[in-house]
Amino acid sequence: MSQTPLSQNTAAEQTLLSPQLLAKLEHMELISRKIFRGRMKGERKSRRRGQSVEFADFRNYVAGDDLRFIDWNMYARLDKLFLKLFLEEEDLHFYSLIDVSDSMKFGSPSKFEYAKQLAAALGYIGLCRTDRVKIEPLDGKRSTSAPVFRGRKNLWPMIQYLQGVASGGNVSLTEAVKSFCLRNSGKGIVVLITDLMDKQGYEEALKYLVAQEMDIYLIHVLSQEEIDPEIAGDLRLIDCEDQDVAEVSVSQRLLDRYRSTLAQFIGQARDFSSKRGIVYTMTSTERSVDRLVSRYLRQRGLVR
Amino acid sequence: MNFVWNTLPWWGWLTLLAVPPLIFLLYFLKLRRSPVEVPSTWLWAKAIEDMHVNSLWQRLRKNLLMLLQILFALLLLATCLRPGCDGTDLAGQRYIFLIDNSASMSATDTPSGVSRLEYAKQEIRKAISQMQSDTSMMLISFSDQANVVQSYTRNKGEALIRLDSIGQTERSSDLNEALVAAAGLANPGRTSDKESSIDVQVAEALDAVLMIYSDGGVRKVPRFAPGKLSPEYHAVGSVDDPPTNVGIVAFSISEPAENGAAQVFARLQNSDDQSQSISVSLFVDNQLQDAEARIEIDAGQTKSVSFDLPSVLVSAETPVAVRLKIDQDDIYLQDNQAFSVLNPPGKSNVLVVSRDNPYFKFACSTELIRKQAKVDFQDWDYLTTEEYLEKSVLGDYDLAIFEGIVPDLMPRCNTLVLGALPKSDWKSVGENSPTPIFDFDSSHPLLTAVQMGSVTIINSDNLEGPKGSLSLIEASDGPIGVLAPREGYLDFVLGFSIVEISNDGDAVINSDWPKKLSFPIFVQNVIANLGGASRFTSDQNVKPGDLLKLKRNDGVERLEIETPDGRKELVESQKENSFQFSGTDRSGIYRVSNAETKQLQRLVPVNLLDATESNLTVRESLDLGYSEYKQISTRVPSRKEWWPWLLGAGLVLLMVEWLIYNRRVFI
Numbered sequence: 001m002s003q004t005p006l007s008q009n010t011a012a013e014q015t016l017l018s019p020q021l022l023a024k025l026e027h028m029e030l031i032s033r034k035i036f037r038g039r040m041k042g043e044r045k046s047r048r049r050g051q052s053v054e055f056a057d058f059r060n061y062v063a064g065d066d067l068r069f070i071d072w073n074m075y076a077r078l079d080k081l082f083l084k085l086f087l088e089e090e091d092l093h094f095y096s097l098i099d100v101s102d103s104m105k106f107g108s109p110s111k112f113e114y115a116k117q118l119a120a121a122l123g124y125i126g127l128c129r130t131d132r133v134k135i136e137p138l139d140g141k142r143s144t145s146a147p148v149f150r151g152r153k154n155l156w157p158m159i160q161y162l163q164g165v166a167s168g169g170n171v172s173l174t175e176a177v178k179s180f181c182l183r184n185s186g187k188g189i190v191v192l193i194t195d196l197m198d199k200q201g202y203e204e205a206l207k208y209l210v211a212q213e214m215d216i217y218l219i220h221v222l223s224q225e226e227i228d229p230e231i232a233g234d235l236r237l238i239d240c241e242d243q244d245v246a247e248v249s250v251s252q253r254l255l256d257r258y259r260s261t262l263a264q265f266i267g268q269a270r271d272f273s274s275k276r277g278i279v280y281t282m283t284s285t286e287r288s289v290d291r292l293v294s295r296y297l298r299q300r301g302l303v304r
Numbered sequence: 305m306n307f308v309w310n311t312l313p314w315w316g317w318l319t320l321l322a323v324p325p326l327i328f329l330l331y332f333l334k335l336r337r338s339p340v341e342v343p344s345t346w347l348w349a350k351a352i353e354d355m356h357v358n359s360l361w362q363r364l365r366k367n368l369l370m371l372l373q374i375l376f377a378l379l380l381l382a383t384c385l386r387p388g389c390d391g392t393d394l395a396g397q398r399y400i401f402l403i404d405n406s407a408s409m410s411a412t413d414t415p416s417g418v419s420r421l422e423y424a425k426q427e428i429r430k431a432i433s434q435m436q437s438d439t440s441m442m443l444i445s446f447s448d449q450a451n452v453v454q455s456y457t458r459n460k461g462e463a464l465i466r467l468d469s470i471g472q473t474e475r476s477s478d479l480n481e482a483l484v485a486a487a488g489l490a491n492p493g494r495t496s497d498k499e500s501s502i503d504v505q506v507a508e509a510l511d512a513v514l515m516i517y518s519d520g521g522v523r524k525v526p527r528f529a530p531g532k533l534s535p536e537y538h539a540v541g542s543v544d545d546p547p548t549n550v551g552i553v554a555f556s557i558s559e560p561a562e563n564g565a566a567q568v569f570a571r572l573q574n575s576d577d578q579s580q581s582i583s584v585s586l587f588v589d590n591q592l593q594d595a596e597a598r599i600e601i602d603a604g605q606t607k608s609v610s611f612d613l614p615s616v617l618v619s620a621e622t623p624v625a626v627r628l629k630i631d632q633d634d635i636y637l638q639d640n641q642a643f644s645v646l647n648p649p650g651k652s653n654v655l656v657v658s659r660d661n662p663y664f665k666f667a668c669s670t671e672l673i674r675k676q677a678k679v680d681f682q683d684w685d686y687l688t689t690e691e692y693l694e695k696s697v698l699g700d701y702d703l704a705i706f707e708g709i710v711p712d713l714m715p716r717c718n719t720l721v722l723g724a725l726p727k728s729d730w731k732s733v734g735e736n737s738p739t740p741i742f743d744f745d746s747s748h749p750l751l752t753a754v755q756m757g758s759v760t761i762i763n764s765d766n767l768e769g770p771k772g773s774l775s776l777i778e779a780s781d782g783p784i785g786v787l788a789p790r791e792g793y794l795d796f797v798l799g800f801s802i803v804e805i806s807n808d809g810d811a812v813i814n815s816d817w818p819k820k821l822s823f824p825i826f827v828q829n830v831i832a833n834l835g836g837a838s839r840f841t842s843d844q845n846v847k848p849g850d851l852l853k854l855k856r857n858d859g860v861e862r863l864e865i866e867t868p869d870g871r872k873e874l875v876e877s878q879k880e881n882s883f884q885f886s887g888t889d890r891s892g893i894y895r896v897s898n899a900e901t902k903q904l905q906r907l908v909p910v911n912l913l914d915a916t917e918s919n920l921t922v923r924e925s926l927d928l929g930y931s932e933y934k935q936i937s938t939r940v941p942s943r944k945e946w947w948p949w950l951l952g953a954g955l956v957l958l959m960v961e962w963l964i965y966n967r968r969v970f971i
Binding site for chain 2: 102103104105106111195197199223226229231233234235236237238239240241244245246247248249254257258261262265
């Protein structure tokens with residue numbers, strides 16, 4: 001009886017994270033360019049002074065301070081009371097925001113699957129370092145809050161949770177991010193995995209995140225058919241989200257124009273992000289998650 | 305010259321011009337876009353943003369396929385205009401093509417090495433193919449007779465098929481009949497049907513261009529007024545350089561001499577402008593008999609050659625074929641051979657009916673006549689006997705001579721009648737006493753070498769024969785010697801007799817002719833010509849295409865005639881044992897044999913022997929009646945058609961379009 005869940009677990013893990021990838025990820029660590037205050041004691045240095053073995057600073061004694069932290073050696077030498085301060089080690093808040101709009105269903109593998117894999121991989125790194133890992137679908141539902149995972153033992157619940165995340169719900173990116181920001185005021189690392197295909201624009205959404213003073217990583221996922229469409233003939237293109245129609249007669253001219261538009265779009269997103277301290281990474285679904293994490297994200301300083 | 309020709313009526317153009325707009329419309333109507341779901345149309349919308357501004361022109365710019373289709377349709381339209389260049393404009397609505405297919409048109413001095421006739425046909429084919437669709441044309445081929453190959457038609461295809469059917473003949477050429485046929489169709493008041501006296505309006509009289517394709521080697525046309533015809537003479541063959549040709553223009557075998565030997569005469573003509581040296585060979589029954597080498601003939605001159613035939617051959621019991629051949633081949637082969645025959649002498653049956661006239665007996669007692677004829681002398685009473693009736697009806701006689709009497713039933717043979725009138729159609733229109741002879745036709749075979757001037761005749765009747773009779777001897781008041789046809793035979797009637805029988809039965813001499821040398825010669829001529837005895841050697845001179853008339857008196861019902869090319873034809877006897885054969889298209893020896901016994905009866909030579917045909921020089925002008933027509937050109941400039949190229953370009957375009965359609969993304 002006990003075998004069945006185990007084997008199921010393994011299968012589910014393998015669809016999102018292969019054992020090889022897991023082995024690689026175990027040695028990695030999420031890095032925050034900022035030092036945030038955590039909620040619980042963790043493995044990270046905190047700005048907060050607390051109880052740890054690492055010395056941070058001295059300060060003058062004021063009445064009411066805990067006498068246990070007075071540096072008596074200093075009192076002996078200087079005849080003044082100083083309090084010894086130690087660095088506090090805290091946990092890190094790590095958020096993965098997955099765009100679940102219909103446009104994410106395209107590609108092979110689909111952008112949505114890819115996003116889930118990426119979120120799982122980054123989440124596992126966080127779990128290994130006992131960070132607070134929260135993976136939230138951007139479906140704009142304010143009532144349900146995503147669970148927080150912590151500790152390696154929560155790998156299976158996290159994956160099970162990710163399996164349950166379904167795409168759909170065409171909420172605009174801005175709305176969904178705004179909802180997230182309202183519910184999560186804590187600082188930390190935010191990885192936004194999206195295709196940025198929102199007709200209302202992605203700029204507002206990023207501004208909300210920037211306002212949260214979070215360490216923001218934007219992973220722009222595009223499928224190969226978006227990067228280099230293989231279509232021909234006279235076509236009626238239907239938008240899967242709002243059923244908008246665009247009639248095209250595909251010619252080399254049009255394809256060239258599309259490619260230049262796409263390049264322009266990516267360039268704008270990169271510029272916008274870099275101006276606001278957001279680390280932008282564009283990836284294709286054809287690039288493996290393993291490669292993306294171990295190479296590109298490492299280059300960009302998200303993991304170590 | 306027209307660069308383009310309209311080949312379509314106005315409604316055809318309307319239909320065709322409607323095609324490009326139709327393609328244009330259909331292209332937009334047919335544009336059924338297949339729906340494809342994409343993550344977002346946002347990028348696409350941005351990409352086609354500027355295309356929405358001027359969508360029609362944007363579409364036009366994109367629709368390469370439609371442009372190609374319209375271009376293709378326009379190319380097809382252009383082909384309907386038949387663009388071309390360097391053509392001669394055939395002005396006029398009617399064309400009559402006269403094509404010479406006489407023997408000389410078989411010469412091969414054309415640029416492409418084909419015969420003149422074949423070249424002329426090629427030229428006409430080109431001319432016909434460049435005609436406009438409303439032009440009517442007529443084809444007439446002519447040699448010594450004209451043949452309307454194709455009456456007026458606008459159907460080019462039919463005309464071209466008929467043109468191909470024109471074949472080479474071995475006949476001489478005579479333009480007269482063809483001109484009459486052509487003029488009858490072009491000029492009012494004439495008819496192309498010469499059998500009919502009624503002028504049937506065969507076609508509306510209209511101006512017509514008469515295009516004569518010939519080498520000009522035709523007999524002169526003395527009286528011809530073109531009327532509404534405008535003749536154009538297109539000379540076929542090499543005009544500047546007269547072709548090299550030496551031909552046999554005469555060939556005959558003389559009567560055997562006393563020793564039984566005969567002589568063969570031939571005349572050779574050189575129509576080149578340089579002297580030629582040739583050699584000739586004489587074949588007897590296809591065995592080389594004699595030859596003569598290095599015969600030099602000056603430019604444009606003729607030269608005679610003669611050979612002796614030994615008596616052994618001449619007196620042979622079976623017919624012998626004699627053939628003379630020029631050993632050197634040239635561009636015109638037909639006149640390089642001539643044929644003749646030596647048929648064994650056959651005796652003709654002659655009946656002489658007279659009373660108290662010994663002179664015929666004397667005249668017929670010469671050795672030559674004895675050799676040629678079996679003469680039966682009878683009195684007047686014989687005409688009432690059963691024997692005469694039977695023999696005359698069966699046609700046993702070849703010649704009958706009646707003096708002073710005419711039978712009620714004329715025999716089925718040629719006759720000579722003296723001093724009497726055959727019952728039908730003959731009239732006496734006056735008497736002469738004495739009879740001064742004014743004139744006689746010494747050129748006629750019956751009177752050859754007969755000197756009538758010194759003959760005295762006392763009483764004679766002036767004669768009036770039936771229709772078609774020919775006066776040979778004239779007295780002061782009218783003809784006294786008349787030759788007239790009777791059902792395929794000839795009657796030679798003299799208005800006087802040698803011996804007159806008076807009412808009381810006495811014989812009175814009426815003429816001193818029997819005492820003159822001319823009388824036996826006359827009898828000899830009559831037996832030779834009317835009795836058929838002249839067939840000893842070469843028979844009548846039959847030319848290709850002539851009707852061959854044969855007469856047998858041995859009761860043969862059917863003859864088999866083998867032509868030179870080995871074809872055998874059966875000829876049924878017509879009335880009075882006469883046979884007629886019209887298939888003498890080729891020159892050569894025709895073998896006549898008994899159809900039942902297959903026994904060879906005789907040989908008949910057929911020769912063209914025409915100096916005009918043998919002269920291959922292409923005439924620079926053609927004399928038609930009172931006008932002379934210069935040759936226009938040896939080559940009719942032909943229209944260079946461009947439309948096949950346009951059509952080919954259209955097809956290539958179609959293929960390119962297909963390629964683009966299948967790989968349109970990779971334009």
